[in-house]
Amino acid sequence: MSQRQVLQVFEQYQRARTQFVQAVAELASRSQNIEPRSNSGVMALLRPLLLDVVPTIQQTAALALGRLANYNDELAEAVVKGDILPQLVCSLSEQNRFYKKAAAFVLRAVGKHSPQLAQAIVQCGALETLVICLEDFDPGVKEAAAWALGYIARHNSELSQAVVDAGAVPLLVLCIQEPEIALKRIAASTLSDISKHSPELAQTVVDAGAIAHLAQMILNPDAKLKRQVLSALSQIAKHSVDLAELVVEAEIFPVVLTCLKDSDEYVKKNGATLTREIAKHTPELSQLIVNAGGVAAVIDCIGSCRGTVRLPGIMMLGYVAAHSENLSMAVIVSKGIPPLCTCLIEENEDHIKAAAAWALGQVGRHTPEHARAVAVANVLPTLLSMYMDAHSSEDLQVKAKKALKNILQKCTYLPALEPLLHDAPPNILKHIVGQFSKVLPHDSKARRLFVTTGGLKKVQEIKAEPGSLLQEYINTINNCYPEEIVRYYSPGYSEILLERVENYHPVL
Amino acid sequence: MATLARLQARLPGLREECFRRNRSVDEHRKKEYKAAVKIQSWFRGCRVRAYIRYLNNIIIIIQKWWRGYQGRRYFRKMVETAYFIMKMNFYNEMAVRIQKRWRGYYDRKYTHNYYALKKYLEAISVNNEIVRKELNEYAEMKEKEKKKKDLEKKEKEKEHQARKMHYLLSTEQIAGIYNSPFSKSPDPMELLLRKSKPLSHSQQPAKNHLICELCDWSNCTRSPTFPAAQPLPPIGRQKPQGPFRDTAEVLRQRYKPLEPTLRVAASINSLEKAREEIKREEWRNRVHDNEFLPFSSYHKNEKYDPSIHRSGKYGQETYGVKHFREVQPKKWIADKDFQTVLPSIVLFERFGKTYSRTGQIV
Numbered sequence: 001m002s003q004r005q006v007l008q009v010f011e012q013y014q015r016a017r018t019q020f021v022q023a024v025a026e027l028a029s030r031s032q033n034i035e036p037r038s039n040s041g042v043m044a045l046l047r048p049l050l051l052d053v054v055p056t057i058q059q060t061a062a063l064a065l066g067r068l069a070n071y072n073d074e075l076a077e078a079v080v081k082g083d084i085l086p087q088l089v090c091s092l093s094e095q096n097r098f099y100k101k102a103a104a105f106v107l108r109a110v111g112k113h114s115p116q117l118a119q120a121i122v123q124c125g126a127l128e129t130l131v132i133c134l135e136d137f138d139p140g141v142k143e144a145a146a147w148a149l150g151y152i153a154r155h156n157s158e159l160s161q162a163v164v165d166a167g168a169v170p171l172l173v174l175c176i177q178e179p180e181i182a183l184k185r186i187a188a189s190t191l192s193d194i195s196k197h198s199p200e201l202a203q204t205v206v207d208a209g210a211i212a213h214l215a216q217m218i219l220n221p222d223a224k225l226k227r228q229v230l231s232a233l234s235q236i237a238k239h240s241v242d243l244a245e246l247v248v249e250a251e252i253f254p255v256v257l258t259c260l261k262d263s264d265e266y267v268k269k270n271g272a273t274l275t276r277e278i279a280k281h282t283p284e285l286s287q288l289i290v291n292a293g294g295v296a297a298v299i300d301c302i303g304s305c306r307g308t309v310r311l312p313g314i315m316m317l318g319y320v321a322a323h324s325e326n327l328s329m330a331v332i333v334s335k336g337i338p339p340l341c342t343c344l345i346e347e348n349e350d351h352i353k354a355a356a357a358w359a360l361g362q363v364g365r366h367t368p369e370h371a372r373a374v375a376v377a378n379v380l381p382t383l384l385s386m387y388m389d390a391h392s393s394e395d396l397q398v399k400a401k402k403a404l405k406n407i408l409q410k411c412t413y414l415p416a417l418e419p420l421l422h423d424a425p426p427n428i429l430k431h432i433v434g435q436f437s438k439v440l441p442h443d444s445k446a447r448r449l450f451v452t453t454g455g456l457k458k459v460q461e462i463k464a465e466p467g468s469l470l471q472e473y474i475n476t477i478n479n480c481y482p483e484e485i486v487r488y489y490s491p492g493y494s495e496i497l498l499e500r501v502e503n504y505h506p507v508l
Numbered sequence: 509m510a511t512l513a514r515l516q517a518r519l520p521g522l523r524e525e526c527f528r529r530n531r532s533v534d535e536h537r538k539k540e541y542k543a544a545v546k547i548q549s550w551f552r553g554c555r556v557r558a559y560i561r562y563l564n565n566i567i568i569i570i571q572k573w574w575r576g577y578q579g580r581r582y583f584r585k586m587v588e589t590a591y592f593i594m595k596m597n598f599y600n601e602m603a604v605r606i607q608k609r610w611r612g613y614y615d616r617k618y619t620h621n622y623y624a625l626k627k628y629l630e631a632i633s634v635n636n637e638i639v640r641k642e643l644n645e646y647a648e649m650k651e652k653e654k655k656k657k658d659l660e661k662k663e664k665e666k667e668h669q670a671r672k673m674h675y676l677l678s679t680e681q682i683a684g685i686y687n688s689p690f691s692k693s694p695d696p697m698e699l700l701l702r703k704s705k706p707l708s709h710s711q712q713p714a715k716n717h718l719i720c721e722l723c724d725w726s727n728c729t730r731s732p733t734f735p736a737a738q739p740l741p742p743i744g745r746q747k748p749q750g751p752f753r754d755t756a757e758v759l760r761q762r763y764k765p766l767e768p769t770l771r772v773a774a775s776i777n778s779l780e781k782a783r784e785e786i787k788r789e790e791w792r793n794r795v796h797d798n799e800f801l802p803f804s805s806y807h808k809n810e811k812y813d814p815s816i817h818r819s820g821k822y823g824q825e826t827y828g829v830k831h832f833r834e835v836q837p838k839k840w841i842a843d844k845d846f847q848t849v850l851p852s853i854v855l856f857e858r859f860g861k862t863y864s865r866t867g868q869i870v
Contacts, residue, residue: 004756254639257639258646260643261644261646261647261650262650263647263650263651263654290632291632291635292639293635293636293638293639293640295632296635296636296637296639296640297640297643300640300643326625326628329625329629330628330629333632333633334632334636
């Protein structure tokens with residue numbers, strides 16, 4: 001009898017624990033139930049349940065802790081302060097796969113908030129256990145471990161180095177080859193987070209043979225997987241020329257161009273980022289991309305997107321055009337200027353406009369042909385207005401000014417320069433007038449046009465210090481015309497004439 | 509004598525005269541000496557000067573010739589250098605002209621080849637067109653696939669709905685809602701209802717499982733399918749009055765798993781099956797099925813089947829088995845063997861004689 005009573009008491013207690021832990025886990029999955037202050041006591045209650053005899057309770061307790069830590073960084077800190085992590089790490093190696101998943105979930109939830117919390121996780125020796133989990137058979141466990149490692153490595157390069165030193169990279173490369181899509185995604189995202197900090201880390205990832213597998217996965221139809229794979233490749237390629245060449249040798253072109261036509265916005269963005277990171281290093285790599293038709297694909301991509309998604313494409317065009325005049329001409333021939341102009345005009349964000357202005361400057365700065373192509377698109381007044389606008393950010397103003405200067409120094413297309421004469425500030429005006437002074441002495445039709453459009457009048461009205469460059473230009477222009485014309489257009493000529501009339505004594 | 513006296517008389521005066529003469533001579537000696545020296549020195553000087561003048565003249569002539577020679581040489585060198593420089597300048601000029609033409613040609617042809625650049629740009633635009641076309645095709649293909657998938661999904665949805673609402677099918681007596689008597693032809697939904705099979709309720713839960721699996725599994729938002737704890741008996745139930753056994757015991761006994769004996773668990777023909785199994789194994793391991801029978805009486809007339817190795821013409825060679833040494837009696841000169849002088853090797857004596865002659869009939 002009494003034995004049965006004792007048993008009943010124990011069973012009651014067990015049931016109560018199970019109920020408590022399941023209820024907490026349930027409530028924690030909905031964020032409105034969590035309040036940081038009142039829930040700090042929950043940590044102390046859940047902690048002993050992690051060591052419970054019943055496996056179900058352990059697993060549910062770990063699950064509840066994970067959900068709580070996931071929600072808020074204060075709770076994550078409470079988890080760390082409550083000394084829960086060492087217990088988790090110890091029991092992680094022995095338990096079954098559900099527990100491993102839940103424990104890896106807790107580590108991930110704690111590690112994602114800040115570098116200090118991630119450092120705390122590293123210090124309690126969780127990395128080795130997570131790496132052991134990466135070798136487990138169950139793909140869910142691998143995924144949870146890889147996710148946790150990814151969140152830890154995301155913060156800074158020391159943590160990434162710690163993850164790499166724990167030997168995670170070869171196992172992650174193995175994980176990428178697994179058939180489950182979710183596991184591939186997470187492994188690709190972790191490799192991306194590891195390799196983004198420094199060239200040495202990227203080299204470690206490359207040495208494990210990741211590039212070939214990542215390149216194969218570009219063809220996979222799953223959009224989220226493509227995002228991560230493209231992001232990983234671009235993080236590897238961005239550090240140095242050798243790494244970019246290694247990525248290119250994996251024969252990603254022209255396959256990457258199909259990603260630029262994908263229906264998912266972020267796949268397009270990451271694809272454009274990858275081409276940008278490759279194109280920016282040397283002219284040869286840019287040449288390769290141009291030869292593969294990359295420029296056309298990127299231009300179409302810019303035309304079809306809106307917002308921040310366009311930014312990497314714009315920068316890619318700028319980098320390609322900056323290397324040499326042949327490449328810049330290739331960009332022009334591929335009809336690159338109209339989309340850049342529309343970006344400049346349509347977009348609201350200043351940094352995108354600044355990037356578009358910079359790219360246009362790079363395209364137009366090489367020779368008069370290039371400058372003409374840019375000027376014909378009627379983009380110079382827009383650039384000028386952006387430079388003059390008080391609301392634009394400083395970055396935008398600086399970039400617009402530089403672009404304008406670079407284009408103007410080579411521009412000989414006078415019809416485009418005319419409207420700028422009227423509104424430009426003196427430092428820009430000097431360049432415009434300089435260009436006029438270079439072209440007008442040799443071209444009579446241009447001289448005629450200059451007079452008829454009122455340019456000569458405007459030039460006379462400019463006040464310049466004698467001896468300055470502007471004055472010299474003005475003198476050159478004035479020397480192209482006969483004196484009477486110049487005097488006719490000089491300001492105040494009508495007053496002079498009237499004065500002469502007044503002072504004239506009629507001859508009777 | 510007189511002279512002597514005169515001399516002696518002059519003698520004291522002689523001394524004085526002598527002194528007086530010496531003195532006067534001494535007085536003038538210096539002067540004369542100096543005058544003589546002067547004259548001599550002047551004369552010697554004249555002589556030397558004449559000599560020097562003479563030498564000077566000679567030297568002037570020599571130097572004049574020598575300097576003239578040096579000057580001419582120097583001049584000649586200068587002329588040569590000037591000439592050389594003039595020639596070099598000329599060559600440089602000409603070389604510059606050649607190089608100018610050549611570099612212009614080379615650059616125009618190879619480095620900054622305008623036509624090549626133009627062709628390249630045209631090729632790029634053509635390539636771009638191709639790439640754009642292909643990408644558009646790819647995008648269209650993807651669109652079509654997506655549309656097809658959406659359509660299929662909608663179709664499936666509709667069919668599922670029809671199967672669920674099968675009871676809305678119209679009968680002979682009562683027209684269903686999709687088969688209004690006022691419309692000419694029934695609604696397409698009605699036709700769908702007619703085609704579909706009614707849904708049985710037990711199949712329903714399987715559908716929702718897969719959709720949320722992928723994201724919930726990793727986010728741990730779905731509750732895990734742990735093996736739940738053993739169901740405990742309901743608490744708080746009053747113990748029934750009477751001589752009843754404990755409910756838990758009863759349940760345990762009722763649901764005790766079956767533990768059959770070996771006799772019951774074994775099937776009826778298990779013995780025969782085991783025997784057959786053994787027979788099969790033996791048959792498997794045998795090479796042939798011919799029973800092994802004892803000698804002579806059974807195999808009297810049986811011809812021996814040689815194995816494949818022996819039955820071909822490439823069978824065993826007789827050398828080494830039937831004979832060891834080639835012996836060609838037709839070539840022998842005489843019947844007798846050689847007469848040995850030295851003691852022969854004992855082993856070779858026995859050649860052909862170790863066995864009885866009956867073996868040689870083969």
